[in-house]
Amino acid sequence: MKILAIDTSTSFATIAVAVENQVVAELLLNTNRTLSARLIPEIERVIATAGLGISDIDLFASSIGPGSFTGIRGGVATIQGLALATGKPCVGFSSLEMLAMNFSLSSTLICPMLDARKSEVYAALYNLSSQAPIPLISDGVFSPEDILNEIAAATEEPVIFLGDGAVRYHDIISNRLASRARFPNYPLNHPRPSNAVTLALNTYLSEKSVMPSELLPIYLRASDAEINHNKRLTSAGYQFVNEPS
Amino acid sequence: MKILAIDTSTSFATIAVAVENQVVAELLLNTNRTLSARLIPEIERVIATAGLGISDIDLFASSIGPGSFTGIRGGVATIQGLALATGKPCVGFSSLEMLAMNFSLSSTLICPMLDARKSEVYAALYNLSSQAPIPLISDGVFSPEDILNEIAAATEEPVIFLGDGAVRYHDIISNRLASRARFPNYPLNHPRPSNAVTLALNTYLSEKSVMPSELLPIYLRASDAEINHNKRLTSAGYQFVNEPS
Numbered sequence: 001m002k003i004l005a006i007d008t009s010t011s012f013a014t015i016a017v018a019v020e021n022q023v024v025a026e027l028l029l030n031t032n033r034t035l036s037a038r039l040i041p042e043i044e045r046v047i048a049t050a051g052l053g054i055s056d057i058d059l060f061a062s063s064i065g066p067g068s069f070t071g072i073r074g075g076v077a078t079i080q081g082l083a084l085a086t087g088k089p090c091v092g093f094s095s096l097e098m099l100a101m102n103f104s105l106s107s108t109l110i111c112p113m114l115d116a117r118k119s120e121v122y123a124a125l126y127n128l129s130s131q132a133p134i135p136l137i138s139d140g141v142f143s144p145e146d147i148l149n150e151i152a153a154a155t156e157e158p159v160i161f162l163g164d165g166a167v168r169y170h171d172i173i174s175n176r177l178a179s180r181a182r183f184p185n186y187p188l189n190h191p192r193p194s195n196a197v198t199l200a201l202n203t204y205l206s207e208k209s210v211m212p213s214e215l216l217p218i219y220l221r222a223s224d225a226e227i228n229h230n231k232r233l234t235s236a237g238y239q240f241v242n243e244p245s
Numbered sequence: 246m247k248i249l250a251i252d253t254s255t256s257f258a259t260i261a262v263a264v265e266n267q268v269v270a271e272l273l274l275n276t277n278r279t280l281s282a283r284l285i286p287e288i289e290r291v292i293a294t295a296g297l298g299i300s301d302i303d304l305f306a307s308s309i310g311p312g313s314f315t316g317i318r319g320g321v322a323t324i325q326g327l328a329l330a331t332g333k334p335c336v337g338f339s340s341l342e343m344l345a346m347n348f349s350l351s352s353t354l355i356c357p358m359l360d361a362r363k364s365e366v367y368a369a370l371y372n373l374s375s376q377a378p379i380p381l382i383s384d385g386v387f388s389p390e391d392i393l394n395e396i397a398a399a400t401e402e403p404v405i406f407l408g409d410g411a412v413r414y415h416d417i418i419s420n421r422l423a424s425r426a427r428f429p430n431y432p433l434n435h436p437r438p439s440n441a442v443t444l445a446l447n448t449y450l451s452e453k454s455v456m457p458s459e460l461l462p463i464y465l466r467a468s469d470a471e472i473n474h475n476k477r478l479t480s481a482g483y484q485f486v487n488e489p490s
């Protein structure tokens with residue numbers, strides 16, 4: 001089985017191609033704000049580097065968040081398009097689980113933490129000591145203080161913090177958890193492209209592949225555009241039936 | 246400081262570019278036997294993906310082995326050429342230490358193991374629980390049985406085995422160490438491109454950068470060509486003053 005798996009939920013996009021469980025090409029690139037124009041040519045290039053063409057791919061996969069709204073929307077839409085055009089299945093996976101997998105087999109608990117702006121983080125707590133990561137705190141959006149309180153309530157063990165949220169809130173984490181908080185070398189704060197392949201394959205083997213139309217981003221909170229739209233409607237006297245809880 | 250760091254010691258070549266300790270682009274590609282023609286264009290492409298040119302790079306780095314003779318020679322020669330032409334410093338680092346760093350901060354001991362053919366492996370044993378990896382068994386060439394005996398004598402703890410040597414000799418390792426032997430998900434058997442950047446920077450900061458002419462491969466054993474050459478000379482009656490010990 002040939003797999004293309006991407007992650008565009010942070011400012012570091014990843015693209016990986018695997019054949020029969022073995023990664024043959026992977027790319028990580030700092031996208032800043034230029035991803036949309038670069039994603040398709042970079043995908044084509046990585047597939048070509050792997051010695052393949054788009055039509056050779058049997059499974060398309062994308063992280064579905066949480067993370068950058070624009071990034072995830074672009075990544076998911078690209079994978080939807082590729083799967084739809086080729087008639088191949090697609091799967092989605094968690095960006096936080098992918099990041100946590102930088103520490104596969106770790107006997108230390110892992111807190112992947114992405115900067116969600118507005119003094120919040122997307123975070124979770126995983127046990128990766130066995131082959132399948134076990135979430136102890138599910139993916140969510142938190143203030144740094146709240147996730148640290150949840151972690152302190154959940155465990156007295158050391159925890160490795162990684163991701164751009166862990167870099168940004170390093171001092172708050174250190175102050176709260178003291179020597180129990182561990183921080184990796186800088187490159188380990190970026191997702192590893194090939195982790196996406198492992199997650200894609202595991203999701204597919206769990207029979208959780210979906211139709212392209214069912215591959216949906218998980219934003220965990222409303223976008224600024226939605227919040228502003230809702231504010232305008234509310235101030236105009238509208239009530240929401242399906243208001244996010 | 247802008248760093249280009251490559252590893253060509255296995256069938257998976259890696260190229261990574263970092264700016265101020267932060268990786269901005271990294272590529273892993275399965276090279277099989279086609280590396281020599283692809284290395285320079287792929288390096289140019291990754292540097293361009295990072296938004297840089299060759300002349301922007303301040304430090305050039307390559308793994309110096311152990312591993313594939315042809316791969317290492319090509320990688321080292323390329324980095325020597327780039328450093329010489331630009332007048333910038335270069336550094337070398339161990340391919341096994343780079344591979345072990347897939348498990349940075351692991352509290353489990355790590356045995357990186359590369360297939361050296363001829364029923365041998367290049368292997369070592371590292372403790373990566375602190376930021377700087379500590380070698381417990383230094384990089385060497387061993388029969389699978391010999392390295393497992395050395396590991397059994399050195400520790401009673403679990404050990405994570407990774408690399409193409411660990412994949413090839415999985416059953417021998419499992420039989421010898423039983424449940425103490427751990428094996429990662431497949432992609433973790435490949436070196437992570439950005440680990441090379443971390444090693445390059447650490448080597449540079451330890452003031453161990455070298456002149457291009459001093460960047461020398463560490464093969465750990467003689468190549469087939471040397472062995473055959475020596476056999477021919479010996480059978481012709483020559484004595485070696487500097488015969489490898």
